[in-house]
Amino acid sequence: MPETLGIAMVGCGGIARSHAFALTKVPNARLVASVDIDEAAAIRFKERFGFETHSTDLDAVLLRDDVDAVVISTSSKSHGPLIIKALEAGKHVLVQKPMTASVEEARAALALAEKTGLKLMVSFFELFLPPVERAREIIEAGLIGEPFLFKAIMAWHTPDVTNSWRFDPALAGGGIMLDGNVHHVSNALYLLGNPEVQSVYAEYGALTADIQVEDTAVIVIRTDKAILEISGSNRLQEPGGATMAFKDQWAVYGTKGTVQWDAAARPTFRVYTSEQSATDKLLADGWISPKLPVMAADHREFSMHINGEESPWVPEHQHFVDACLNDTPVRSDANFGLKTQLILDAAYESGRQGRKLPIGS
Numbered sequence: 001m002p003e004t005l006g007i008a009m010v011g012c013g014g015i016a017r018s019h020a021f022a023l024t025k026v027p028n029a030r031l032v033a034s035v036d037i038d039e040a041a042a043i044r045f046k047e048r049f050g051f052e053t054h055s056t057d058l059d060a061v062l063l064r065d066d067v068d069a070v071v072i073s074t075s076s077k078s079h080g081p082l083i084i085k086a087l088e089a090g091k092h093v094l095v096q097k098p099m100t101a102s103v104e105e106a107r108a109a110l111a112l113a114e115k116t117g118l119k120l121m122v123s124f125f126e127l128f129l130p131p132v133e134r135a136r137e138i139i140e141a142g143l144i145g146e147p148f149l150f151k152a153i154m155a156w157h158t159p160d161v162t163n164s165w166r167f168d169p170a171l172a173g174g175g176i177m178l179d180g181n182v183h184h185v186s187n188a189l190y191l192l193g194n195p196e197v198q199s200v201y202a203e204y205g206a207l208t209a210d211i212q213v214e215d216t217a218v219i220v221i222r223t224d225k226a227i228l229e230i231s232g233s234n235r236l237q238e239p240g241g242a243t244m245a246f247k248d249q250w251a252v253y254g255t256k257g258t259v260q261w262d263a264a265a266r267p268t269f270r271v272y273t274s275e276q277s278a279t280d281k282l283l284a285d286g287w288i289s290p291k292l293p294v295m296a297a298d299h300r301e302f303s304m305h306i307n308g309e310e311s312p313w314v315p316e317h318q319h320f321v322d323a324c325l326n327d328t329p330v331r332s333d334a335n336f337g338l339k340t341q342l343i344l345d346a347a348y349e350s351g352r353q354g355r356k357l358p359i360g361s
């Protein structure tokens with residue numbers, strides 16, 4: 001078994017900084033190549049994070065024996081073809097959400113991952129937030145009883161609707177549902193133990209500007225366990241300006257209590273349980289803020305809206321690297337990615353038809 005995983009980073013833009021930073025903190029990761037169609041971006045990454053080389057030619061990089069895995073953080077519509085290319089070259093893949101921009105591409109990616117036996121993990125960084133992990137334990141232990149409602153919103157402000165790829169369907173493949181709501185679809189599936197999805201209904205549209213993809217969306221999902229209400233927008237106006245205005249909250253309501261997280265609140269994570277066996281008598285009947293592991297200061301990634309103490313990026317990348325080296329399962333694999341894609345696909349179709357729909361299989 002190799003001791004280190006050689007990694008090529010494809011796409012050296014905004015969120016790739018979080019991936020690259022995290023990889024510099026993973027001892028068994030080797031940063032081999034930064035790749036971007038924009039050479040200046042690839043060079044910046046080499047210089048900033050210490051990649052051994054840079055390139056604009058992914059095909060050439062994929063021929064290298066010392067590249068074992070590819071981290072894809074390009075604009076969303078390119079994810080599908082890049083996953084296929086990397087898997088065909090025999091490389092493990094960690095791909096930014098959304099896994100692909102269509103169900104067909106997701107199915108093809110899953111089939112190839114299964115055929116090759118390579119890891120295909122979708123980067124849903126919130127699944128590695130300590131409060132998400134703690135909430136899942138609390139729910140699994142029955143401390144909030146039977147969950148009946150998951151309610152979430154993720155919203156931020158993208159000011160320039162003319163130049164960002166996010167508003168170009170040919171590069172983005174969709175709007176805020178693919179870009180933002182997908183995070184909380186993933187959180188809900190994970191927190192509720194992968195419930196069976198019975199129906200999906202969505203309202204969405206371009207409500208704030210003359211653009212080709214939706215900037216605002218609400219998805220309502222009926223599962224065998226709970227109803228999920230997942231809202232999103234990339235046109236939020238709140239204090240903090242274009243880079244810092246960011247709302248990211250979710251809550252799970254159960255028959256015996258509630259868990260809730262709000263990235264901007266302190267503490268971020270609060271729990272109420274009426275399950276007497278779980279509560280200190282002094283705390284019973286009130287909100288409690290369970291102690292969470294605190295990320296070391298030099299491992300706190302700089303993504304704008306997450307409390308640094310909860311930074312999930314290093315644990316996520318350690319998990320991926322260890323899974324590739326030891327052939328252990330990844331938390332959000334291609335099946336998980338496909339399920340999020342099926343839900344989003346049903347949401348888009350539901351909006352077009354104006355009625356709730358089942359998800360495909």
Ligand SMILES: NC(=O)c1ccc[n+]([C@@H]2O[C@H](COP(=O)([O-])OP(=O)(O)OC[C@H]3O[C@@H](n4cnc5c(N)ncnc54)[C@H](O)[C@@H]3O)[C@@H](O)[C@H]2O)c1
Pocket residue numbers: 010011012013014015016035036037038041073074075076078096097098123125165179
């Ligand atoms: N998890 C999160 O919090 C989060 C946050 C932001 C973005 N994202 C996702 O990450 C992806 C990238 O978003 P971003 O905001 O970093 O975008 P960005 O525009 O800042 O960066 C994308 C980079 O990819 C490069 N690129 C595009 N196509 C390429 C190709 N075929 N080959 C090589 N390089 C290519 C571009 O030149 C650019 O440097 C998107 O899928 C987005 O949905 C996730």
